[in-house]
Amino acid sequence: MPIPPTDGSPLTALITGASSGIGRATAVRLAGRGARLVLVARGREPLEATAAEARAAGAAAVTVCPADVLDEDAIRAVVSSAVAEFGRLDVVVHSAQVMAYGRIEDVPKEVFERVVDTSLHGTATLARHVLPVFRRQAGGHLVIVNSLLGNVTTPVLGSYAVAKWGQLGLARVLQQETRDEPGISVSIVQPGGVDTPIYYQAASWAGSTGRPPPPVYSPERVARRVLSTLENPRRIVQAGVANHLITAGFRLLPGLYDALVEPLLRTFALAGDDVPPTEGNVFESRPEGNAAEGRWRSI
Ligand SMILES: NC(=O)c1ccc[n+]([C@@H]2O[C@H](COP(=O)([O-])OP(=O)(O)OC[C@H]3O[C@@H](n4cnc5c(N)ncnc54)[C@H](OP(=O)(O)O)[C@@H]3O)[C@@H](O)[C@H]2O)c1
Numbered sequence: 001m002p003i004p005p006t007d008g009s010p011l012t013a014l015i016t017g018a019s020s021g022i023g024r025a026t027a028v029r030l031a032g033r034g035a036r037l038v039l040v041a042r043g044r045e046p047l048e049a050t051a052a053e054a055r056a057a058g059a060a061a062v063t064v065c066p067a068d069v070l071d072e073d074a075i076r077a078v079v080s081s082a083v084a085e086f087g088r089l090d091v092v093v094h095s096a097q098v099m100a101y102g103r104i105e106d107v108p109k110e111v112f113e114r115v116v117d118t119s120l121h122g123t124a125t126l127a128r129h130v131l132p133v134f135r136r137q138a139g140g141h142l143v144i145v146n147s148l149l150g151n152v153t154t155p156v157l158g159s160y161a162v163a164k165w166g167q168l169g170l171a172r173v174l175q176q177e178t179r180d181e182p183g184i185s186v187s188i189v190q191p192g193g194v195d196t197p198i199y200y201q202a203a204s205w206a207g208s209t210g211r212p213p214p215p216v217y218s219p220e221r222v223a224r225r226v227l228s229t230l231e232n233p234r235r236i237v238q239a240g241v242a243n244h245l246i247t248a249g250f251r252l253l254p255g256l257y258d259a260l261v262e263p264l265l266r267t268f269a270l271a272g273d274d275v276p277p278t279e280g281n282v283f284e285s286r287p288e289g290n291a292a293e294g295r296w297r298s299i
Pocket residue numbers: 016017018019020021022023040041042043044067068069070094095096097098118122145146147148190191192193194195196197198199201212281284285286287290291
């Protein structure tokens with residue numbers, strides 16, 4: 001779908017995880033194309049910051065909707081109020097996620113389950129309310145921001161990898177289940193390392209927070225990839241120059257991959273900042289940590 005649509009009407013887009021990182025960059029980029037935006041995350045204050053940036057970038061309208069993607073009633077209300085306000089919903093970009101560091105045996109059960117739930121049940125909840133709207137309109141595009149870790153596994157990030165493998169499976173099912181309506185697209189974007197706050201907002205039982213493994217993309221670069229996917233729906237899109245190589249290593253040379261992955265992770269993907277066990281933002285928003293980007297150099 002061209003953005004803005006060729007009939008001259010503004011595009012209406014709902015973005016989850018819109019207060020930080022990739023979701024926020026996507027919102028601002030869509031604003032630059034004159035879109036009407038519905039911004040969703042748990043914490044209101046950083047969503048207001050995204051809204052201010054989006055208005056300055058040229059959004060036709062911005063609505064801030066604090067909601068947890070795990071709250072069925074809240075997501076139902078957000079989707080129906082977006083349709084009531086704007087008459088339709090063209091695009092949904094799903095970027096909400098939390099993360100936890102630590103071995104499976106060390107991460108508390110509740111933390112493991114919330115990381116997986118946010119990914120799996122959060123995506124399913126959103127799909128349950130968005131896809132019927134798309135069907136009534138005979139059109140709409142859902143973009144799910146997944147991860148390179150939906151294709152490969154790594155120790156110490158097990159809960160997140162499990163979450164992203166599950167989300168990938170769910171997203172592929174959604175693609176298959178919407179084949180009967182040619183106007184509906186479901187696309188998956190898989191970033192590699194991106195400079196966002198998710199690494200220090202994460203829970204950790206690993207003695208350290210994380211950092212994005214190189215090559216590190218800017219959220220803006222991933223947002224550009226999301227927009228090109230919206231214009232040109234694809235089943236799965238990579239946003240990381242090394243993704244194909246790493247996935248091939250995982251699949252074709254599992255012995256070598258398994259020998260290398262933990263030392264590489266400890267060298268390039270842990271911050272080494274010596275933190276005590278923390279739940280991070282897994283159960284509640286930590287608004288002060290949400291931001292347009294993280295603290296690393298990116299390409
Ligand atoms: N950064 C990377 O290197 C990287 C790599 C691969 C894939 N990804 C994926 O990219 C997506 C965006 O991540 P990011 O790096 O941009 O993270 P981020 O900067 O931490 O942003 C995460 C966003 O999700 C929101 N959120 C978290 N839990 C939520 C919930 N239960 N309900 C609603 N909103 C929730 C957060 O706001 P609140 O806390 O206020 O709710 C925030 O707006 C995620 O799917 C992530 O897995 C990131």
